[in-house]
Amino acid sequence: MKDGFHRPVLEEQAVQYLIVHPEGIYVDCTVGGGGHSLAILQSTTPRAFLVGLDADPEAIEHAGQVLAAYPNKLLRQIFYDQLELVLYESGRYPVSGVLYDLGISSHQIDETRRGFSFQGDGPLDMRFDPRQQQGAAEILNGYDRKELERVIREYGEERHWRAIARDIVARRQLQPFHNARDLSEVVRQVVGERFLNKSLARVWQALRIEVNQELARLTRSLEAAFAMLEQGGRMVVISYHSLEDRIVKNFMREKSRDCICPPELPACMCDKVSELKILTRKPLQPDAAEVRRNSRSRSARLRAAEKIVPYQGGKA
Numbered sequence: 001m002k003d004g005f006h007r008p009v010l011e012e013q014a015v016q017y018l019i020v021h022p023e024g025i026y027v028d029c030t031v032g033g034g035g036h037s038l039a040i041l042q043s044t045t046p047r048a049f050l051v052g053l054d055a056d057p058e059a060i061e062h063a064g065q066v067l068a069a070y071p072n073k074l075l076r077q078i079f080y081d082q083l084e085l086v087l088y089e090s091g092r093y094p095v096s097g098v099l100y101d102l103g104i105s106s107h108q109i110d111e112t113r114r115g116f117s118f119q120g121d122g123p124l125d126m127r128f129d130p131r132q133q134q135g136a137a138e139i140l141n142g143y144d145r146k147e148l149e150r151v152i153r154e155y156g157e158e159r160h161w162r163a164i165a166r167d168i169v170a171r172r173q174l175q176p177f178h179n180a181r182d183l184s185e186v187v188r189q190v191v192g193e194r195f196l197n198k199s200l201a202r203v204w205q206a207l208r209i210e211v212n213q214e215l216a217r218l219t220r221s222l223e224a225a226f227a228m229l230e231q232g233g234r235m236v237v238i239s240y241h242s243l244e245d246r247i248v249k250n251f252m253r254e255k256s257r258d259c260i261c262p263p264e265l266p267a268c269m270c271d272k273v274s275e276l277k278i279l280t281r282k283p284l285q286p287d288a289a290e291v292r293r294n295s296r297s298r299s300a301r302l303r304a305a306e307k308i309v310p311y312q313g314g315k316a
C-alpha cells in the first residue's frame with residue numbers, strides 16, 4: 001500500500017482497458033485514495049485531463065495530495081450520478097473513458113468514526129457525504145418494519161431479514177440505536193454465533209446501500225457516463241458484490257444488443273442498434289498473487305465496454 005489509505009484493485013487491467021487515447025479526458029468516478037487516478041495520469045501525457053469525483057471529502061482531500069504533481073486534473077466532491085454537471089461546467093467533454101471502482105475504501109472501513117465497520121463500537125453512520133442528513137442510525141430508528149425488511153432482504157440478501165427487522169423495531173422501543181454494538185447485538189440474538197460475521201457483513205452492506213442510495217445512483221450514473229463518452233470511449237467498472245455487478249452486467253448487455261423484437265416477428269420493428277461493444281466476455285478477477293497481497297480485492301469483478309456510436313450530447 002502506498003500510504004495506507006487504500007490499495008487500488010486490478011490497477012493495471014483497469015488502466016489497460018480504459019486508456020484508448022494518451023491525450024484524452026478521463027473520469028475517475030470513485031477517486032478514493034487516488035490510486036487508479038494516479039495510474040491514469042502516469043499512463044497518459046500532460047495533454048490528457050483527469051476529472052476525479054468522490055462523495056467523500058476525505059477522499060478528495062487525500063487524492064489532492066497524491067495527485068499534487070499533476071496540474072491536468074479537476075477533483076470534485078460530488079456523487080457520481082452528477083458527473084454530467086461537472087463535465088458540462090468544466091467544458092471537459094466528450095470523454096475518452098470513465099472508471100468506477102465501487103464500494104468503500106480501506107480508509108473508510110478502518111476509520112471507526114465513519115461507521116462502515118461492524119467491528120468495534122463506531123457510530124451507526126456510513127454516509128459517504130457527511131453533509132447528508134440521514135445516516136444508518138436514522139434509518140434504524142426511523143424506518144417502519146416493512147421498510148427495514150425490504151432493505152435487509154434486498155440489499156443484504158440476508159435470510160434472517162424478517163426476524164432481524166422485527167427485533168430492530170422491538171429494541172428501539174426500549175432505546176434508540178446509536179452505535180455498532182447496539183445493532184450487532186440484535187443480529188447476534190437472531191442468528192447466533194456460528195455465521196454471525198457473515199450476517200453482520202450483509203446487514204451492514206444493506207444499510208450502507210440504503211444510506212447512500214448506491215444502486216439507484218449507479219444505474220443513473222452508468223447512463224450519464226455512456227452519454228458523455230465519445231465514440232470509441234471506454235467504460236470500466238470494478239464491482240464487489242453481486243447486486244452492483246448485476247446492474248453493470250445488465251446495463252452493458254442491454255446497450256450491446258441490437259434488435260430486441262420477439263423472434264416471431266417477420267421483420268425488425270424496434271430499430272434498436274447496438275451502442276456498446278463488451279470487451280470482457282467474462283468479468284476479470286484478481287489473480288491469487290493480488291488476493292494474497294490485498295485480501296480486500298478478493299471479490300472484485302472488472303467489466304469493460306466500448307461505445308460504438310457517436311457522442312450525441314447537445315453541448316459538444
Ligand SMILES: C[S@@+](CC[C@H](N)C(=O)[O-])C[C@H]1O[C@@H](n2cnc3c(N)ncnc32)[C@H](O)[C@@H]1O
Nearest residue numbers: 008030032033034035036054055056079080101
Ligand atoms: C473502492 S474506493 C475507490 C478507491 C480508488 N479507486 C483508489 O484507487 O484509491 C470507492 C470510493 O468511491 C466512493 N463512492 C462510492 N459511491 C459513490 C458515489 N455514488 N458517488 C461518488 N463517490 C462514491 C467512496 O467514497 C470511496 O471513496
